[in-house]
Amino acid sequence: MIGRLRGTLLEKLAPEVLIECGGIGYEVTMPMTSIYALPELNEQAIIYTHFVVREDAQLLYGFANKIERRLFRLVIKVNGVGPKLGLAILSSMSADQFVSCVAHDDLTSIVKIPGVGKKTAERLLIEMRDRLKDWQVTHTAAPLVSGTIPIELHHENTFVTNAKGDAINALVSLGYSQQQAEKSIRNVFKAESSSEDLIRDALKSML
Template sequence: MIGRIRGLLVEKTPGHALVECSGLGYEIDIPYTTFFHLPEAGQEVTLHTHFAVREDAQSLYGFAARLDRNLFRLLIKVNGVGPKLAIGILSGLDAQQFIRCVEARDANALVKLPGVGKKTAERLLIEMTDRIGQLEGQFLPFAPGSAAGSDTTSAVPVGPDPREEAEAALIALGYKPQEAAKAISKVAEPEMSSEALIRLALRNMIPAG
């Protein structure tokens, strides 16, 4: 089991990170809540990881916070929730927000997440109510260079078109193109980075509760 990786962040895109450690490059799937806390490429990063082995694939999932990783491990034990859906859930809600939804029995916030229908939301509330007690006392140590608590709305854009990049990221997460475009247009301001656009769009689409 690979539980943690510390190394050089070579590349980062919404949903993915490439980390070099001891001469090896690890391709890691990450939720957007972790993407927002990654440092710039070329800097050191630490990710808490979960290694999943299937007959047809081996996948490594990474999280800036140990609490998010541990919640991911609980989510994939829920009937009907696989790693892809668990990553989608943690892309819209970090662990603390998800825990608040469960404690408040807030199914409406959960069904706003791509791939989570009414039945899945109800199943999550039922099965996770007893499990979130395993997360008590844990904390959220983010990677160095993180932008926790900051919207970075004045960040310099990275890439050819931050709005297109942000829309593509939301579509990849499971939102319809029209929903993604509308969400981005509501929050877009001049010189905003794709990271800031995604963060604010998700915040508007999925209330913190």
Template sequence: MIGRLQGLLLAKQPPEILLDVNGVGYEVQLPMTCFYELPSVGETATVFTHFVVREDAQLLYGFIDVNERTLFRELIKANGVGPKMALTILSGMSAAQFMQCVKLEDVTSLVKLPGVGKKTAERLVVELRDKLAKLNLNTGADVSDAFVTPTETGSTIIPVSDVKEEAMSALVALGYKPPQASKAINAVYQDDMSSEALIREALRSMV
């Protein structure tokens, strides 16, 4: 089991990063709420990981702290929820927001996430309500502002087309349909927006 990685951040292509650990490059997928907290490319990053082995792939999922990883692990134990859906859930809302939805039985907010229908949302509430209460995870959070603001990492201006394409790629990878992703991106885009900021605002507008 690979539980933690620390190394040089070589590339960031939401929702995936490439992390160089002693000469070995690890591809790690992160929820966008964790992705925003990463340092700039070329700096040292630390992620807590969950390793998934399938017949056709070996996948690493990363998190900024162990509480987020714990919540991810509880999510994938729920009936009908795999790693991809768990990643999408924790990209569309922070750990604090998700826990609040479960606590308040807020099915309406959960069904706004791609791939989460009413039955799945209700099942998540039923299966995780008691478990999350017992875990008492310290997500830190003020739920009213649970999205992390991405840090601007330099003054380089990226062409609008590249910014939008990267945002579109990330949202589609997270399970959103291209028309839905495109509509959200165009609705929130502002001049000089970074791709991470655009993804954040697009996700926020859809939840």
């Protein structure tokens, strides 16, 4: 079991990052709330991980802190909720926000998460209510602030295309349809925005 990685952050291409530890590059899939909390490229980063082994793949999921990882592990135990949906939940809201939704039976906010229908949302609220009844946050949740992804700015149009394209691809990876992703990015687009800025603003606009 790989529980934690500490190394140099080489790439950010949401929802995946590449981190080099001891000469080995690990591809890690992370929720956007965790990606926002990462340092700049080529700096040292610590990622708490959850390792999933399937017949056709070995997948590594990463989180900014143990609180997010713990919640992810609880969520994927819910019937019908797998790692991809767990990732979408923690990309749409912080751990504290999700716990608050469960505590207040906020079905409306849960249903807005991509891939979560009404029945799944109801199941999440029912099953997570017992699992979170003794939940205590002992670590500050990852702040929803944007980092910066260095991009070679030879031409402004290149930056715009890359930022919009990367943001749309990230939203599709999180479960949104191509049409939803394109529309939400179009609504929040600013020429100076990085892909992380666009993803963050788009996710906020859809909740």
